[in-house]
Amino acid sequence: MNDHAGSALRDWRQRRNLSQLDLAVRADVSTRHLSYVETGRARPSPEMILRLCEELAVPLRDQNQILLAGGYAPAHPEHSLTDPPMADINAAIEAILQAHQPYPALVIDSRWELVTANEAAFLMLDGIPEDLLEPPVNVLRLSLDPRGLAPRIANLAEWRDHLVVRLRRQYDASGDPVIGAMLEEMADGDAVPHPSVVSSALVVPLDLRVAGDTVLSFVSTTTVFGTPREVTLSELAIEAFYPADEATRKYLNGA
Incomplete structure (x- = not known):
């Protein structure tokens, strides 16, 4: 499942017109590790996924989907306004x-x-x-x-x-x-x-x-x-x- 999380993060990075180096510097991770995450060679922790999502301004709903794709539980709750x-x-x-x-x-x-x-x-x-x-x-x-x-x-x-x-x-x-x-x-x-x-x-x-x-x-x-x-x-x-x-x-x- 992790390759799907990595490819989703790559898609968001490209949507934001950032290079791997740009995102790595912002998120304080190595460019090599980020590359491994995006290709599925390394499994990011949920904390790493959320850190990258934060730097990429990924909407909360999509953050939950990326976490699920990485094999983790969603981090952000969802309720009806009447709950x-x-x-x-x-x-x-x-x-x-x-x-x-x-x-x-x-x-x-x-x-x-x-x-x-x-x-x-x-x-x-x-x-x-x-x-x-x-x-x-x-x-x-x-x-x-x-x-x-x-x-x-x-x-x-x-x-x-x-x-x-x-x-x-x-x-x-x-x-x-x-x-x-x-x-x-x-x-x-x-x-x-x-x-x-x-x-x-x-x-x-x-x-x-x-x-x-x-x-x-x-x-x-x-x-x-x-x-x-x-x-x-x-x-x-x-x-x-x-x-x-x-x-x-x-x-x-x-x-």
Whole structure:
């Protein structure tokens, strides 16, 4: 089994564009030993695997898989948000979502599936066909679906290009084949996004049509938990939307 662990570590090293010497220096191991590990000639300890994974910024889920391939038990626990050990984390997430009212905020996992959201976010989905909202809901696909949010997004081409860039960066970092498939699906074979309009805006807004001709403009932030040691927690992100102009702020505050 160790050759599989070694080849996985080699794949991650190459994904990070590091030479064996670069990684050996960072992890304080000899280049020869690292070479033996990658070819399966030496069996790394679980501590060595985790040290190399740390230097390579390997996601916790993948670290567990590499440990299993090396014949060891996973090092990082995984729970559902509803499990007792996650009660405090779940409470923190709910507090963040509720405190963000009346502005939309939602929680997604590493594959863009909706975990939970506040009331303002669900209001943005009002009128979407029910079959598109059957769990699991992929937020990225929903936003670009012709039956989903796409017709409501006033700057759809710009927003789509923003999502493609973000997805490409995520794939480069994670190597997740599901993300790779989503990227191929969204990019339509284009090598790079090509925004049709060059904007002077500081960030790419989400311009969303609501009642009548009203367009709400949002900027978004992404929040992740610092130094997570649990798989589910490491894969969660809170997407919070803020008014990008005074008209949107007044509309959402009922002014």
